[in-house]
Amino acid sequence: MHDFQFYVQPGEVHDRRAVLKGDERDHCCRVLRKRVGDVIILFDGNGNQYEAEISSINKDVVECLICQQRPKLNRIVPEIHLGICLVKNAAFDEVLTTSSALGVHAIYPLATQHSVKQHVNPERMRKIVLNSVKQSGNGYLPEVAELTGLADWLKIVKNFKIKLVAEKDESLSLSALVPEPCETDRIAALIGPEGGLSRDELDLCQAAGFLVINLFPYRLRTELATTVMISQLYQYYTQTGGIK
Amino acid sequence: MHDFQFYVQPGEVHDRRAVLKGDERDHCCRVLRKRVGDVIILFDGNGNQYEAEISSINKDVVECLICQQRPKLNRIVPEIHLGICLVKNAAFDEVLTTSSALGVHAIYPLATQHSVKQHVNPERMRKIVLNSVKQSGNGYLPEVAELTGLADWLKIVKNFKIKLVAEKDESLSLSALVPEPCETDRIAALIGPEGGLSRDELDLCQAAGFLVINLFPYRLRTELATTVMISQLYQYYTQTGGIK
Structure with missing residues (x-):
């Protein structure tokens, strides 16, 4: 398995020194019982990784001295911006965990007509995402947005060339997308709520340039x-040399 | 959402009569509180679905009268035979649930050198698989095998034309498979244990004709x-008109 990583914010690495705070500090010295002199791996969620020696531990922070910066990690392509309609907590947590492990670039919790709940806890979401990225070793933290209305999200992704929404009852599959030249690797991918998007919402998406695709023959x-969509986008992308 | 389905074994539908036993009987009349005269959906795990009226309920069985047989459901292609090296219970249960929801044809729990446990409970596995198929509405129950040694499984899938094993450190992706004519839609797909397959085991697989592929850039x-592999196989298959 890959090494365990601790998160430092990009601004917290200065002059070969880095500082772990809060949960990261606790995880390092209380849970994993690291000591002064131990070498640990740090990452900044932006592709940078460091090998660092713990130089001091106090009740608020762990101070480290950077021994070595590792080669910058490649970020996965395509760049998936995921719109997830709110679902029950356990399901939503799993979506956050798996989509982060699969390297999506941004996650937007969306409020829609059939969503079972209408609020989120962004702090809790960021913790779940951070834990998943730490475990997967992918090195990049996805952006986690505040709760966004569907119409507002459609504006945010307006200029994306590839926009897809998954809907069981449509017949167009991802492979029906015809590759043609395009200068972007950014994809907006929308997964509806348990009860599906309403007809009005689907119309809104289609008017905003979204293709309605069928991911799989079963509901x-x-x-x-979410996992199926990301997997298929990655597969399609590597196979065709880019969804173009 | 699709209708809730109850499972009847293929041999338990005779002369427009069907009988629910055991857990299915309890689920129908104790959990969902169905009554005599209610119409329910039955499925036999083999693509057949029936609308049936409950004609009697007693402490052992629910008897039903078939009102109508629905058109036989199509089975998903490609036909995936999944070899899953034993992992911890929670992870293994999730593999069973998702692979059943995604319509695999057969699931073989495999004992390997790095497996964390070396026994399974086939009865429990079948219950998890049945529940997942009931919820997904896919209509086909995958075959669930007893615990099998890796070498024995390689013999079972010996005549499959497409055999794949996922391994993080390989560079060949699924899309590197060159389509060429082949008369089978059957695929043997092997997912290693947390600690990976041993070098000997990988050699054994390759000697048995398995291609070692990289599913994703991260571990x-x-x-x-498992979900990523099934999704990609389905996507690749529909896109190329068959992995050939």
Whole structure:
């Protein structure tokens, strides 16, 4: 397995020194019982990784001395910006965990007509995402947005060339997308709520340039649909040399 | 959402009559509180679905009268026979649930050198698989095998034309498979244990005609790797008109 990583914010690495705070500090010295002199791996969520020696531990912070910066990690392409309609907590947590492990670039929790809940806790979401990235070793933290209305999200991704929404009852599959030249690797991918998007919402998406695709012949739970969509986008992308 | 389905074994539908036993009987009349005269959906795990009226309920069985047989459901292609090296219970349960929801044809729990446990409970596995198929509405129950040694499984899938094993450190991706004519849609797909297959085991697989592929640029948990592999196989298959 890869080494365990601790998170430092990009601004917290200066002059070969880095500082772990809060949960990261606790995880390092209380849970994993690291000591002064131990060498640990730090990452800044932006592709940078460091080998660092713990130089001091106090009740607020762990101070480290950077021994070596590792080669910058490549970020996965395509760049997936995921719109996830709110679902129950357990399912939503799983979506956050798996999509972060699969390297999406941004996650937007969306409020829609059929969403079972209408609020999120961004702090809690960021913790789940951070834990998943730490475990997967992918090195890049996705952006986690505040709760956004569907119409506002459609504006945010307006200039994306590839916009997809998964809907069970449509017949167009991802492979029906015809590759043609395009200068972007950014994809907006929307996964509906358990009860599906309303007809009005689907119309809104289509008017905003979204293609409605069928991921799979069976109806899938939101968590599973998210993983299937990301996997298929990655596969399609590597196979065709880019969704173009 | 699709209708809730109850499972009847293929041999338990005779002369427009069907009988629910055991857990299915309890689920129908104790959990969902169905009554005599209610119409329910039955499925036999083999693509057949029936609308049936409950004609009697007693402490052992629910008897039903078939009103109508629905058109037989199509089974998903490609036909994936999944070899899953044993992992911890929670992860293994998730693999069973998701692979069943995604319509695999057969699931073989495999004992390997790095497996964390070396026994399974086939009865429990079948219950998890049945529940997942009931919820997904896919209509086909995958075959669930007893615990099998890796070498024995390689013999079972010997005549499959497409055999794949996922391994993080390989560079060949699924899309590197060159389509060429082949008369089978059957695929043997092997997902290693948390600690990976041993070098000897990988050699054994390759000697048995398995291609070692890289699913994704990051290391994935077994549960996630399974979903990614099935999704990619389905995507690749529909895109190329068959992995040939």
